[in-house]
Amino acid sequence: MTERDRPTGSDRVDDPARGPEHGSPTSAPQSQVPDTQAAGPADSPALGRAIAQAAGGSGLGAISGTDAPTGRALFEAMGGVRGLCETILPGLLFLIPFTVLTSIEEPWAQQWAMPLSLGASVLVALVFTLIRVVTKTQVTQAVAGLIGVAASAILALLTGNAANNFVLGFIIDAAYAAAMLISLLVRWPLLGLVVGYLMGDGVAWRESAAKRRAMQALTLCWFALFAARLAVQLPLYFAGLTVPLGFTKLLMGVPLYATLVLVSWLVARAVYPQSRQSTTAED
Numbered sequence: 043m044t045e046r047d048r049p050t051g052s053d054r055v056d057d058p059a060r061g062p063e064h065g066s067p068t069s070a071p072q073s074q075v076p077d078t079q080a081a082g083p084a085d086s087p088a089l090g091r092a093i094a095q096a097a098g099g100s101g102l103g104a105i106s107g108t109d110a111p112t113g114r115a116l117f118e119a120m121g122g123v124r125g126l127c128e129t130i131l132p133g134l135l136f137l138i139p140f141t142v143l144t145s146i147e148e149p150w151a152q153q154w155a156m157p158l159s160l161g162a163s164v165l166v167a168l169v170f171t172l173i174r175v176v177t178k179t180q181v182t183q184a185v186a187g188l189i190g191v192a193a194s195a196i197l198a199l200l201t202g203n204a205a206n207n208f209v210l211g212f213i214i215d216a217a218y219a220a221a222m223l224i225s226l227l228v229r230w231p232l233l234g235l236v237v238g239y240l241m242g243d244g245v246a247w248r249e250s251a252a253k254r255r256a257m258q259a260l261t262l263c264w265f266a267l268f269a270a271r272l273a274v275q276l277p278l279y280f281a282g283l284t285v286p287l288g289f290t291k292l293l294m295g296v297p298l299y300a301t302l303v304l305v306s307w308l309v310a311r312a313v314y315p316q317s318r319q320s321t322t323a324e325d
Contacts, residue, residue, distance in 0.1 A: 121183070128170045128184055129296060132191045136163035137288040140204060144285070156204045160195040163207075167191040205284045208291060212276065215268045222265035231261035233306065241314045256313045260306055267302055270294070 121129065136159045143155035171184040190210055198207040225232040234257030238247045247253040271294050278287040 124170070124173075125183070126296065128167075128187055130292065131170075132163045132167045132187065133288065133292055133295075135166050136160060136207060137285070137292070140288070141285050156198065156202075159204070160198055160207065164188075164192050164195050205279050205282060205287060208275070208279060208287060211291065212272060212279070215271045219265055219268035219272065222261050222268065226258060226261055226265070231257045233257050233260040233264060237306070237310045237314075241310065243314070247313075250313075253313050256309055260309055263302060263305065267298055 139162055140155050140159035143151045143158065146152075167184075167188040171181065171188045174181040174184045194207045194210045197209060198204050222232055225235075231254075234247055234254070235245070237257060237260070238244055247257060271291075274294065275287055275290055278290060
């Protein structure tokens with residue numbers, strides 16, 4: 043679906059300084075403009091374009107142009123085989139060697155469990171990054187993953203605590219949860235901005251009570267995802283249960299993310315039923 047900037051709610055309101063038909067000056071008071079159309083933080087054209095670009099590159103953006111949420115479309119939204127491997131394998135290749143070596147009651151196994159596991163995790167992230175560089179495909183995701191994996195490994199090695207390999211993930215989840223919550227509190231739900239610009243609606247969705255409620259509910263669902271991760275995983279971290287923590291992060295990672303992307307798609311299609319029809323007609 044082509045991304046088109048539609049006029050925001052404030053753009054579509056008749057200029058109060060002009061007549062409704064001939065554009066002649068009138069004395070209409072400024073208070074005639076509804077409060078829901080007041081300028082907000084997302085009314086900037088530059089910010090709008092940035093949000094639209096970010097939304098288009100998200101998992102939701104990857105399936106927004108489909109008529110039905112097929113398994114293939116959802117699979118591609120997760121990055122395909124390469125994207126899933128880049129997301130899952132670094133954590134898995136840390137968890138498996140660490141679980142095996144720490145179960146061996148030998149000094150050498152206990153001593154090398156963390157360095158070998160962290161090394162395997164960093165190595166596979168480096169391989170994926172090099173593959174993208176050699177094949178000249180988009181390297182942003184791989185480089186970001188490599189930096190995250192390497193930083194986590196360094197933190198774990200410096201502190202001598204393997205569980206600290208997951209601290210960066212906690213920080214990221216907390217940041218996303220805070221962003222979702224703040225956007226709800228200021229009445230600019232973040233998913234409303236993502237879906238609005240993705241559908242070419244800008245911030246005009248704020249004029250519709252039904253759309254506002256839908257975007258608030260979606261944003262609340264994403265907040266619940268990040269909050270649930272922290273609520274389940276932090277107790278395991280503080281208890282020093284590294285292996286259960288690693289398995290929990292894998293289970294609460296891609297599966298829950300994919301599910302919520304699908305739910306977001308369904309909600310977006312429900313509140314924008316005409317978007318796909320108009321796009322098809324123009325094609």
